[in-house]
Amino acid sequence: xxxxxxxxxxxxxxxxxxxxxxxxxxxxxxxxxxxxxxxxxxxxxxxxxxxxxxxxxxxxxxxxxxxxxxxxxxxxxxxxxxxxxxxxxxxxxxxxxxxxxxxxxxxxxxxxxxxxxxxxxxxxxxxxxxxxxxxxxxxxxxxxx
Amino acid sequence: xxxxxxxxxxxxxxxxxxxxxxxxxxxxxxxxxxxxxxxxxxxxxxxxxxxxxxxxxxxxxxxxxxxxxxxxxxxxxxxxxxxxxxxxxxxxxxxxxxxxxxxxxxxxxxxxxxxxxxxxxxxxxxxxxxxxxxxxxxxxxxxxxxxxxxxxxxxxxxxxxxxxxxxxxxxxxxxxxxxxxxxxxxxxxxxxxxxxxxxxxxxxxxxxxxxxxxxxxxxx
Numbered sequence: 058x059x060x061x062x063x064x065x066x067x068x069x070x071x072x073x074x075x076x077x078x079x080x081x082x083x084x085x086x087x088x089x090x091x092x093x094x095x096x097x098x099x100x101x102x103x104x105x106x107x108x109x110x111x112x113x114x115x116x117x118x119x120x121x122x123x124x125x126x127x128x129x130x131x132x133x134x135x136x137x138x139x140x141x142x143x144x145x146x147x148x149x150x151x152x153x154x155x156x157x158x159x160x161x162x163x164x165x166x167x168x169x170x171x172x173x174x175x176x177x178x179x180x181x182x183x184x185x186x187x188x189x190x191x192x193x194x195x196x197x198x199x200x201x202x
Numbered sequence: 203x204x205x206x207x208x209x210x211x212x213x214x215x216x217x218x219x220x221x222x223x224x225x226x227x228x229x230x231x232x233x234x235x236x237x238x239x240x241x242x243x244x245x246x247x248x249x250x251x252x253x254x255x256x257x258x259x260x261x262x263x264x265x266x267x268x269x270x271x272x273x274x275x276x277x278x279x280x281x282x283x284x285x286x287x288x289x290x291x292x293x294x295x296x297x298x299x300x301x302x303x304x305x306x307x308x309x310x311x312x313x314x315x316x317x318x319x320x321x322x323x324x325x326x327x328x329x330x331x332x333x334x335x336x337x338x339x340x341x342x343x344x345x346x347x348x349x350x351x352x353x354x355x356x357x358x359x360x361x362x363x364x365x366x367x368x369x370x371x372x373x374x375x376x377x378x379x380x381x382x383x384x385x386x387x388x389x390x391x392x393x394x395x396x397x398x399x400x401x402x403x404x405x406x407x408x409x410x411x412x413x414x415x416x417x418x419x420x421x422x
Contacts, residue, residue, distance in 0.1 A: 168257045169287075172291060176290065
């Protein structure tokens with residue numbers, strides 16, 4: 058079991074949060090918008106807290122909010138806000154200031170995802186996946202082939 | 203010199219104008235369409251439309267040959283990333299970052315984005331300078347050079363009161379560089395007498411503040 062801190066609870070972040078909690082992990086979610094808490098509860102049998110989840114309202118970049126959400130004890134940090142730059146900044150903060158062992162970052166821009174990955178960040182680029190899926194569906198030959 | 207300025211707010215726009223007036227080659231990148239169009243009339247090809255945190259936008263602006271990158275957007279994360287990319291991907295030699303929220307300064311330092319300036323901090327320093335309640339005001343920190351300049355008010359009855367500058371028992375690594383008296387300042391000589399009510403500027407190695415200020419504070 059790991060303690061996972063997820064910053065940014067949109068469609069992706071909230072779904073990952075629920076799956077990780079269901080898989081038996083300890084999950085804390087940080088988001089600036091109280092609506093994202095409702096998204097965690099929607100369609101579920103119990104509330105997010107009732108199911109054992111943690112939720113903190115706060116800005117991703119605020120040190121106090123990160124600490125309140127438990128960053129000092131996190132085994133895994135997931136940066137999944139809607140902003141690439143926010144994600145890349147807080148991921149490096151998690152890595153360098155709080156020494157979180159595993160840091161995953163969502164980056165929509167493939168170019169920056171690739172470059173930061175070469176700098177040692179574990180980036181996930183949904184755009185690249187979407188491109189790949191479209192091309193696969195259309196049975197296009199792989200790019201560059 | 204070629205400068206790329208990212209962020210066409212008041213700071214970025216006025217800086218661009220000043221740099222152009224000094225004959226510097228500048229490109230200003232602005233991500234808001236309305237702002238870009240307004241500046242386009244005045245600046246023409248100098249201003250480019252785009253998200254200055256995207257690599258292709260920076261490359262279109264010619265960041266590869268830039269001597270200076272100035273990141274002055276209203277977003278601290280953007281400014282951090284722009285400088286990081288300029289330094290580590292494009293080997294730009296000089297960059298300057300704006301800190302919008304002084305609480306984020308720690309992150310600029312964490313990622314070694316220096317120099318980072320904050321208008322809020324500058325105004326705070328001016329307030330401290332104007333309000334002499336504070337015994338000591340940090341005027342300048344040069345962390346790279348391991349030097350600081352501080353301003354101290356000479357208190358009535360302190361050890362320095364009535365002494366010549368050369369008689370001051372200043373610790374090794376500190377020197378009085380200026381005396382402010384009667385609304386004006388001058389560089390003291392060895393036999394300049396320090397009086398209560400003067401303000402002195404002291405240049406010192408970091409860590410000596412306590413020893414230095416002790417000379418100018420009223421005896422307890």
